[in-house]
Each structure stands twice: as structure tokens, then as C-alpha cells.
Amino acid sequence: MDHFKLVSPFKPAGDQPKAIEALTQGVLAGVPRQTLLGVTGSGKTFTMANVIERLNRPTLILSPNKVLAAQLYAEFKQFFPENAVEYFISYYDYYQPEAYIPQTDTYIEKDSAVNEHIDKLRLKATTSLLTRRDVIVVASVSCIYNIGSPDSFREMRIYVKKGAEMTRSSLSGQLIKIQYRRDEMEFASGNFRMRGPYTDIMTPYSQNAIRVEIAGKTIAHIYEIHPITGNVLAELDEAWIYPAKHFVATDEDTQNAIEQIRRDLDIRHAELLKMGKELEAYRLKQRTEYDLEMLQQAGFCPGIENYSRYMDGRKPGERPACLLDYFKRYDDFLMMVDESHVALPQVRGMFNGDRARKQMLVDFGFRLPSALDNRPLKFDEFEKLMPATVFVSATPGPYELTVSGNHIVEQVIRPTGLVDPKVYIHPTAGQIDHLVGKITEHKKRGERTLVLALTKKTAEDLSAFFTEKNIKTRYLHSDIEALDRVEILKEFRQGKFDVLVGINLLREGIDIPQVGLVAILGADNEGFLRNTTTLIQISGRAARNADGEVILYADRQTDSIKYALNEMNRRRQLQEAYNKEHHITPKTIQKMEVDLKELQQQTKTSAFGILSQTLPEPTLKNIQSVEKDLEQQMLQAADALNFELAAELRDRLFELRQMRVKGGGKKK
Template identity: 50%
Template structure:
């Protein structure tokens, strides 16, 4: 099926020339292109038109889950009949394994997997196997190791109507690809057998499959509603993919166990030669326990650290990732590239430094170092043709494109870049309070950027005391909670959002009419020309958008940012006058379905749960209380109330 863009929009302003230039560049086999698009100029629509014109599988990469979720919704609305998928880390909570030698403190890996995000990841790889019209919106987690596409596809169960196959062979194969047989709770990743009917609930779909047999022959294949059992559609043939990306044949598992034993024997000798007997004993005990678990259960805690052995890779060889699931001719768009590219650069080094300590002190074998994200060079090797999209492209992108930039400066709505005003630092808090009250009276929103987390928190506390509804947001706020904070800002639950550098790229907040940048004259990463342009652009979607920079002197970065903003204002103003356009604010519906996945994550504990620990008269009462807490914790996790589940877990530990 071809990509078919559904939209009432038509390319306007310089969108048409940008679409044409990008498409021509890809047809001319340009490896690297840069799209410099200002906030509100319709960059997502431009990307969608290019994808439609070229009709190839595409990967759109963003630097965080929040931006990826926003892009996913936009592309989903543009391509309702095509396979638009979402691929981000499936962890709601993740504490990586680590060791702190100075304190002799070992921190075990702890994580909570979001079942819905896991389903979306599996759905993404299925679409890549089955369709050419696949568009995957991913975060940078797509360069982390994933199961081998050859092993995953090779373990697939493929059924056809009229096929000769025994019921026992089907159930055995389902168990081999890690599905669990059940007679009760029919959920994702399980199957049930009723006479000659087998029903399978795949992990990558909301619907289940029914396989009807007549003797040893497949009589019918259908998709069913898992709750009511009603048939949705019939199939002539049906592929059933493994339950997870990490699946392997029995012989692969056996050879991996032998390979791990050989590495263990070698590493023990190496540690003993260095006189590190405690570390040698530790790695022996831990690895042998893991091997027993793998032989008995097929997996162990932290099995990903042995991934090199399971995939048969050589030491140092890159792991398979989502990029390996794409065909050779795929397109890649890197959104907000000035942020995403540096992230891709740094991920491997950060991961390796943590694991080297674990290996050195006998917590992991050296092969654990190969359970890693791709290096930047490996990432580059796996790309085909790239388009870097940003309002402020970085030096890497400009170098790769030989300085050639395709500009998209004109906004179809006629909105002009916000005017920038510089005010003195003295009295900035009270001056800003006056501006905030003016905006709030009109039902508008305000963004404020500070230089430190402490200042963001103190400022939020001060403004709250004087009656301003405000929240703060910085890197310690969990990624998924940010989706909810931004949604609440748009809904009007509060009026002012205070942050550091999280308010910059790609956040679609049309209700914001004022951006205030405190201490704008403090040179550094957070006050570079690019950062200032991005931050100022957050209010460019509002007709009354305005930016105030509090500074006592004009820095080079401020001058470059103001000059670039003025240049863009002049281009847009001239276009508006030539075409008789009256600027109007962007109206964006509050449609953030993915936010619903985590909406329940922030439920408060009930009064009874937060009152503290009850008094116990016997050990039996303690055991009964812990059992109840464990049951409540599991139920909370099922309902995606992970904050509540975490608090219950901490209570159990106490």
C-alpha cells in the first residue's frame, strides 16, 4: 500500500519549495540534507509530504518521549490508512545496575515495564516485516540493542487455511516463542485451547486470533475480540510473531550456555592472576546462578548482559537494533537535530563507563560491555539518507550537508516571530509577576526559564505564595510525567511553567503568549544563540507572542539570537503584506492519547495508605499486612498507577 496523506492543508509559504528541494535531493541520492524550519512553519507537514512523495519506509527520530509522542499523533492524523508506529523505551521506571566502589554499594537493576509501550514496540517491528508503508516515530532508545531480526522472524509461526498441522505442533511452537498457556486470564502473550480451537492473544495487537482445526487441518483463521470472542475478520494466512524480541532456539540457548562457561573460566583466571580473589568468587557465584536459571526457565534476571553469546557476535561487534529491521532504502528524519545528534554521540560512552566498573569488581563478565547502544560511527554506518530538521541546526549537520540549508521560514498562519524586549535584571521577579498577571487575566499561558533547578523550585514556590498557579519542570521530573504537566498547562490547570532547558525544542504549546528568560546575559550552553532562539520560539504560535530577556548587558549570543529573530520577522512580514495575510493564532486540539497511558501514574495514595504504619501485635499480623500491600502493589501496577505501586513497594521494604 502506498503512503496517502489525508489533510485539508495545502503547502503554503515556502513549504512547497522546501518539499520540492528535499524530494529532489533524495532522488539525487544526497546522503545528508538540512531543513531549517522555524516554530509553527509546518515542519511535520513538510516531512509527511516528502514521505508521501517518495513512498519509502521512514524513521522519524526525536530526542525524548514527549516530543516523540507529539510527532506520533501528528503523523497518525496525516496517515490514518498507513502503519504509523511508536517506538520508545518501554520502561516507566528504570534504575540501572551499578556499583559504587567508594561506598562498597551495589545497586541492583530495578524496572517497571509499561505493557502498552511494549505492545507499540512489537507492533512497530511487525509493520516493518509486513509493509512498505511503515513510518516509525522513535526516541534515541532505538539505537539500543534489540533481538536479532533474523532470529525474531525465523521463529515466527506461519499458518495457512487448509494447512496440514497437528494441534500439539501448534501449541508446542507457541510455547517455543514464549507464549504461555492459560485457562483463566486471557491477556497479551497467552493462548488457550478449547477442543480443536486455539485462541492466541499476541503481544503486538489489541485483538486476538482464533485457529480452528478439523482433525490435523487448519479449517479457519480469524481475528477476534479478546473480551467477547466476536469475529472481526477472516484470514487466508496468518503470521504469529514471538512474544518478545528476545527469542531463541533451544540449540542457540545450549551453545550460548557453553560459550558463557568458557568466558567465565577465562575471566576467573584473569582475576586470580591480579590477586582479586573476592571478585573471582563473586563472578563465579553470580554467573553459575544465572546459568542455572537460563537452563531451567529459559531466562534470568539481567539476561541482556549475555546477549553477545545468544546472538553469536564477536567481542566489540555492534548489537542488532531497530535500525536493522528497516530495509536498505529507508529514509531517516532527525527532528530537533541540534539536540538529538549530541545525544546519539554520548550514549555509548555513558553506558560503557558504568558497566566497566561492574566488570572490574566481579559483578559482570566482560561480554556485558557488548550489551550497549551503538557508537556514533556504527549509527552512521546504518543510515541511508538523512534529513536533519531544526530551527537551529548544529555544526555536525551543517558540516555533513556542506553548509547547504533548505529554509522554511514562512508560517502559513502569518504569525510573526515574537518581538524581543530586554529588561534589567534588578527587580526581574516582581516585573515578571506583573507581566504574568496581565497574561493570566486574558486566559493565556507563560513559560519562564531559569539557570538552576533550585531557582526554578524557589521561584515556583514564591509565585504560588502570591496566588499564581504555577509548576516547575526540570530533569528530575520523570519523563512520562512531563507529558502530563504539558497537557495540564494547555488545559489551564495552571498558568505558568517554570523550567531550565526542558522548555525548548518542539514543544507544541499554542496557548503560551509570553516567554521570560531570566539571567539571559550569563554566557553558556543554556544561554547560547541556538538555545535563546529555541526558547523565544516557544511563544511564536500565539498572536500576542512576546519574549522578555532579563539582562544587564548584550552578549554575543543575545545579539545573534535577536538578529536572527528580526531577520525571520522581516521575511514573514513581507510575505504577509504581499499576500494580504492577517496573522492568526494556531489552534491545536488537546489530543494526546499516549498521555492516557500514564495518566493513572500520578494517582495519590488514599488516606488510609498514607497515614503510616499500623501497630502490630504478632508476626502473623505483620505477614498478613505485607501480603495485602503486595496484592495492592500488583493491582496498582496493572492499572498503570506506578507511583502508587512504588510507594507501596517502599512501605513493604520498611
């Protein structure tokens, strides 16, 4: 398909038509940067979808975290069912990067588990970009990390055509070079099997497999088959088979790389010896020569990304290839940065943290200096790759406002007619009694309350106090275990308690129309948790309820409070005027749940990632069975994109294994 087709029962309303027209015309006029300043609940995602359809350009949507990326991916899949909507985030269920701590002489080996399903989605995204135009990729900050050269990825693909000359051995050899594994027992993603004249290939970017039938030295037939039943779904005249991994290289590139690595190893080894670092020199030589042997024999080695500069033919310090390079084949592609006030600082900060860790590995002989070039983009490199870009946020940061200039498009009017909640300031004297009264008032209307405290202890004490007042309350902060944190949010959505007390509830993804009251304690304490952006964003949590209100408990009006109040009052006046002119009566949003089945992969988890299984207490007799069940739950949590839970279950699994080795567990 060569064009985007938006499917929705809704038509643009409120400020959406004006915003869609302005952003579209801005891009067509060659405006490089624009900002969509859309208030909470104004339908920014729907506006983005309409702009994409009208411009008909391949689009990268950058999201600040995996959870929001998953929600956007599901929504855009619904908007564009006939187009290629792809998902590109980090493929690690858990990840402990390689590191060295000189103070304690501690080397931490890389420890990770790749989520094969997410790896498949990443490969599907890059393959789609190389084969069609109607592509939307929803990505996390992972899109600025090294994934290998798109030129090598494309050049290493295998072309099979009915009637062409090819032997079974040459096909298998080519498949192995592009990182496919031969496995006659398990026909999994990235594997191939050979049975008689048939070679079945399970490409990691497709739901179905490819079967190549070779008679003698000629390709007789090519089929698309079901990977489980083996049933033929279609006969093909030709097919392209793309690599099973992003890091691939030709034999010539690999040989050239090996020679360069050897030369750099000799140079670095001599440098370390000259500095009197005999141990570091010995360590580097041993580790690197092992990797070179692997590269020579198999064309691959663990940590091959640390040698990617040699494979790609890059110069020292030159930026690596990333997802944006796959988009570069289209000189008209579009970028949208969702929640840009969070996403852009993330992009800006990635390089320095990565550099500091790797510099230690280089200094102490664990890696060659080339490891420093396996890195995320610097911010200025990211800027140079940015095409026509739309920043999307209710509170855009200084960067977006500066680079957008006069091209800031406001989307203040909500299609539902809802207006920004009224904000009241109450002195801190008697604040708790006042808050209890307001909570009771909203509880009678069937509404819930969010309370923001400044410290964990305050959150816990408030929760206990409200409970004593017969107000069902829970608290939430970073000390709460991942499993319990998700369960608390689930119960709050279900209305099992009335008040949630937290520290920074912005990052929890709370979007509940039943929240009628947001109370912010210590609102006049200037800082990250009480700046203008935070005050406007958290106040928006009450903007989906027609009777929503916000109370700031403060004894003075800080600059942040003044600016936030002025901005919210300005927006509310515009919204009320629009409603009056168009005879609109605001109504509380009835939010529809987003379908994430494709990402959850039919696991035994609920919509919020809670595992329904509980494990028995480990004993000497059942400990191996408990281990197996725990590992299965870890994989289920990862497939459901609940990475924090997956990491916790991994830790529990390690503890059980250590217990078994030591003969632990209760005797029964």
C-alpha cells in the same frame, strides 16, 4: 497497502511547498543528509508527512524524548490512518539498571517493570517492518539499543496453513520456543491456551487472536477471533505467528551459545584467580552457571540480553542488532531526526555511560565480558546505519549544519502569517518593576507570561514577590514533585494563573498560544541556559501569539545574544515581507489538542496524566486496599506515558509494603 496516503484538511502553505519540494528532490538525487530549519509554529510535522507521502518510503522518525515521541506518533496516526504508524520507546515503566559501586561494596540488582502495552507496540513495530512497506516508526533513542537479531526473529516465526500437517503438541512446543506462555486461565498478550482441538494464540502485536483448529495431525481451520468473546471474526487460509519477545534463538544457536559461554567462563574464571580475585571468580562462576542451567532447561534466563552476542554469533566488540537493522531490509528507507539539536547529542552520549556501568560489573565478577556487547550503538556505528536523513530543528546544531553542507532547507514563513516575536533588551537596573508593568499589560489582554530565572531560589522568590503584587504566579523547577509539576502545567494551560517562573522551561513541552510575553532574566550570563540555541528556542514560546514579545534583561550583548537577535530579525523581515506581498494578517494560533487515546489506554487520567483518584490515609484495616489502589494508579500512570509519576507511585507502594510488614499504619 503499498503506498502512503496522507489525510489532512489542510494544504501546504507558507514555506511548506518549497521545503517539501526541496527535501523530496534532495533525497531522490541521492543527497545523504539534509536539514529542515523550520521556525517554531511553521508546521514542520506537516512538511515531514508530505515528504514521506511523496517519497513513499519506510520511515524512522527519531525523537529526543518519550513525550515528544508520543505527540508525533499521535499526529502521524492522524495523517496516515490507512498506513502502519508504529511507536517504539523504552518499555520500562521504571528502570534501575544492574550496577556495582566498589567504593561502598554495594551491588544494585536490576529493578524494573515492563509496560506490557508499550512492549506490545514495540513488537508491533518490528512485525510491521517484516510484513509491509508502508511503515512509519516514531522512536526514542531506544532505537539504538540491542533488541536481538531480526534474522532470528524472522526465522523463528511459525507458519500455519490450512491442510498442513501439525499436531497439537508440536504447535505448543514451537510456541514455547518463541517465548509464548501457556496459560489456560488468563488469555493475555503473549499467552496461548489449548481447549479440545483448538489452540488460541494471543499474539502481542495484534488486537485480535489466532485460533488454530487441529483434527488429528492436520490443521483443519485457522480463524481470527476476538480475544475476549472468542467470536470468529474471519477464517484464514494461512497465518504467520511471530515471536512474543525480541530475544529468541533456535535450539542449535542456543546450544552453541551455551558451549561458548562455558569456554569463556573458564577463561575469565582463570583470569580472575590469576589476579588474586578469588571472591570475584567464585561469584562469576556461581551466577553464570545458574544462567547456563536456565538456558539449558528453558532456553531463556533473566538477563539473557547479556549473552546476546553468543546467540547472534557476533564477535567480541561487534555492534548488536537494533531497530535500524529491521529497516535495513529496505535499502531505500528514510530517517528523520526531530529536534535534532537535542536528539543527536543524546545518541552520541549513550554508549559511554552504559559502558562505564557495565565495566564495573565485569571487573568485579558480576558479569562475563560479553555483557559489554549488550549496549547501545556508538555514534560512528549509528552514522554508518543512517540512510538518507533529514534533520529537523529550529536551531540545528553544528553537526547537522556541517554534514548537510549546502542542503539546508529553510521553513521560515508560517502558514498562519505569524512572525517571530519582537525582542527587546532592558538593563538589569529596575528590571523587576519593569517586568511587573509588562506582566500587567499582557494580563489585561488575557495573555500569560513565562519568566526564566537562573536559580531555583530566584524562581521561588520571584513567584512569592509577584503573588504579593496580586499577580497569580507559580514556579517550576526540578525539586517540584512529578505529580505537582504536571498539575502546575495543566493549570497554566487552563489559565488558572498568569505567570510561570522556571529555570529551563524548554524541556517542559510548553506550547501555549496564550503566552504573549517571555522574559529572560540574566540573559547576558553566557552558558547552557543562555546560549544562542536556548535564546532562540525559548523566544519561540511567544511565536504562536500575534502580539508576542520577548524581553532580555541584560547589561551587555553577549555573542549569543547578538547571534540570536540577528537570526530572529532576519527571519522576521522575511516573514513580514511575505505577509505584505500576500496581504496576510497574522492571527494567534488556535491549537487543537492531539488525541492520545491509544497510548493512554482509557485510564483514569486526564489529558495531562493527572490521576483523578486520591487515596485515603493508610490504617491497619485498609492498608492492603490502599496498596492495591496505589498499584493500579501506578499502572495507569505508566499506560498514560507519565513515567516520572509511575516511578514515584512505585516508591510510595514500596513504603506502604514496608509499613505493612512492620505493622505500621494508624489504628482505627
